[in-house]
Amino acid sequence: MMSPREELVFAPLGGVGEIGMNLSIYGLGDERRKTWIAVDCGVSFASEEHLPGVDLILPDIRYLVEERQNLAGIVLTHAHEDHFGALIDLWPKLKVPIYATPFTAALLQAKREGEPGAPEIPLRIVPLGGRLTLGPFDIELVSVAHSIPESNALIIRTRLGTLLHTGDWKIDPAPVIGPPTDEAKLRALGEEGVLALIGDSTNAIREGRSPSETEVADTLAKLIREAPARVAVTTFASHVARIRAAALAARAAGREVVVVGRAMERVVQVARETGYLDGIQDFRGIDAYQSLPRNRILALCTGSQGEPRAALARIAQAEHPSVTLDKGDRVIFSSRTIPGNEKEVSRVINGLVRQGIEVVTDRNDLVHVSGHPRRGEIEDMYGWVRPRIVIPVHGEALHLAEHAGIARKLGIGEVIVCENGDVIRLAPGPAGIIDEVPAARLYKDGRLIIEADARTVSDRRRLSFAGFVSVALAVTRKGELATDPEIELIGIPKNTAEGEELADVAYDAAVGTFESLPRPRRSDPDSVAEAVRGAVRSAIAQHWGKKPACYVHVLSV
């Protein structure tokens, strides 16, 4: 029985207007009570410049916490960090079942084991192409090609219509690992009728079609075969197809494979357990590295994004305990530099080039392809599925707008460009944004999770730019200074251009301001603190050109 006001809604809680932190929810029910499912629960990576000291950005799930009793489960599309990286931190607030395919589940489990204190998360394994029922949602997995094994689109059938949540996908007839995108199932879905498609916009600005993983494998094979000395290949740790291609190329060239970097070791182990490296030779331990001849070795390294603590950056700085490279060796970046990481990657490349090491990137050769659909592939998908409504997700504003443009050009009548937190009614009636729910960000700061609007990080950014002055004043009951003020400067230059100490400048400003206050005000600690704080900051700014943070402690004695 359908209640008269029943509706089907979609709300992105992350991943729209940004690349990263994907978390989508779908709800079915009336205005007051809906049953929800969530798809993915990912992180974004923070840049050190904008968010000093913050390791990760997580979606703020306060809305889901409120609705926890009505949340039937979380379905993971694949094991990329931007889709499952927030689970270990956020699952304890929700405690709902998690559904994933075998590789995704195994990688989550391995990650959990690597993090002391991580919660025991109940994982329900769904086979590739499998089907499950969560409340009023009938969910079917569709295999899609991407850049990690077992990426899935989700067909979500409800009594108000059928949805396709594409997840991350591309069309690759020869993806090296796993089945290609299941065109037959998607065409059949189109015949069945699709109310709405919620889809990947990452490469919607790129014309044409992505090259195949197999073409990349061929290029790698040639570069590895022709290299005169050692070869190191760096790629995303989870890119098993690339690891497989590099290993096959090494075998053909008579080279042994050594894996360098914990994240990649973990993925290799999970890929062996789940069969994705079947038929691939055993890799050698890192201790074999120094004993093998230079033209008999292939090192597979983490650190393609220039991460300073990852293997490649340490090798480039000649700081790795067991792996070294020398003049004449070749390093292949089988990866793309994610926007924001350019400086770090350049630092690593320059470090290598300075040592006479040859560096190959996707500028020189086809050593990387993206796992996301370009315009031609998006058009194919719409041809197969023919949705009534399209909602672009997984992209920044420009990607979403370009994706919307493709959909409109193909004659799709209802295209909704939305923001995180928008609630979109998909049925009944015309699609549209009908409500808003909280969808902010959280920061992982050391071991703690803090709210993004907390002052912690903005204070830290300010301190990193302009330092800190601490002033301590002891004031007697009569309104006199009991002793000389204590001044402490942190992160501020010692002397002015004229050679005067800035500590003295602060001291003079503090004492002068205190003495200029009328006596009754001097016995009010708050009033003294405010006046002295303003004066000290201005006095330092006059010489330095920057206003430091300042804390004035007034002690009544």
Ligand SMILES: [Zn+2]
């Ligand atoms: Zn992905």
Ligand SMILES: [Zn+2]
């Ligand atoms: Zn993604």
